[in-house]
Amino acid sequence: MRELKISKSYTNREDESMGRYLNDISQIDMITGKDEVMLAQKIKMGDTAAEHKLVTANLRFVVSCAKKYQGKGLPLSDLINEGNVGLIKAAKLFDQTRGFKFISYAVWWIRQSILAALNQYARMIRLPMNQQLGMTEIIGATQKLEQNLEREPTLGELAEYLERNENKLADFICCNVKINYLDDHIPGGDTEDNTLLNYLPDGDGNGTERWIGEEQLHFNIDKLLHNLTPREKRIIILSFGLYGQQPLDYEDIAREINLSRERTRQIRTEAIKKMRKLNKADFLQEYA
Template identity: 50%
Template sequence: MTNSITRRDEKSIEKYLTEISRYEVLTPEGELELFQKYRAGKKSALEKIVNHNLRFVVSVAKQYQHLGLALGDLINEGNLGLIKAAQRFDETRGFKFISYAVWWIRQSILDAISRKSRKIRVPANQQTNTSKLLRETDTFLQLHNRRPTNEELSEVTGIKADNIKKSLENYKRCTSLDAPIDSEGDTSLINLMEDQ
């Protein structure tokens, strides 16, 4: 059953990505015009703003995979943050919407991870630090073919070396026994366990 759920989730995400790919990135002028229409009371303008920025949410959500929530859930939470950002954005201040929205998208995703992914609640700032450390470790590993020292991570992230050590020691990735362990999604950890 898990394999069919995994495949169904993948197909749902593929279909979603296909649907949102038809929305082009807005020009600054088009974005400004839609926000002005929304402020004037045209609710459909808000929907257009959101639709044209959904691909950005996916790119942000992918950064938080493997932290306890499925990609589809991360995208859903990011979309809620995008909507909140669109409702609160002040186009008269001269900033790009996406620069404003990224904070709301990340906050929604991190809040969901904090609330839904663990049996033990980990503070959001600690999860943010851990996520940043894991991302920077992967980047460093790809560039230098070795793991970074805590001091090197500290330089890149701005997190104190002592805090890096604590964060990495405390980080334990929770793995579901039903999680697929191969690229086809056919085998899970529970399948490999011996029957007693």
């Protein structure tokens, strides 16, 4: 009985702490796009006060992002903490000259931090032991390479470090990593905003703003690929450069899977038609 009361007291303290935090950040003034540009310029000159202001002005968005990952193994407070780590990193790296709003850039860093924590802690419970060891090894190698290279490693670099076949490594990651999004960073690009969305047509000229609304809507790749055959899935992965692979054209994909260029195009078209049946795949209509 005493243990139950202690647990309840602890839970109440957590709730009170979270309530105070949410109340505190709700009082922070929002900033304009012009403010973001000015703050980013100051941050590049080493102004820590500017960095603090840019970060605190966007703490509410981190909470919004974190809530989407509740029920996956970590409490909301931990998800928010991890998201804040990503927000701080984004503030340090934000390039205001590219014309994007800060939050459109920061959303990847926020999610990356949250997803890394979920992969490291929550998913270990659900994976069989051999897959736990495999994913643990991949995550550890990725972190070491990122520290040494001061950037995210490419799939090729990761495969070389692990002494694994690149294609087999890509397949393993594809089968086991369940949390991946179309606006997640594609390793090996020249810029931090190198995402799948950048490979999609942009008819209205709004760049990533066309896809990232107020809630920064994202699309779960696994759900889009779920109903595809293994061959269709492979073609889509190679075509869009998913899971760290470089996007390939029809000829390269055809050589990879030992089919003709035309047959590869037909399978790709059929796969995208299947994906379009999902409400979340409407943006692929121009590819079919």
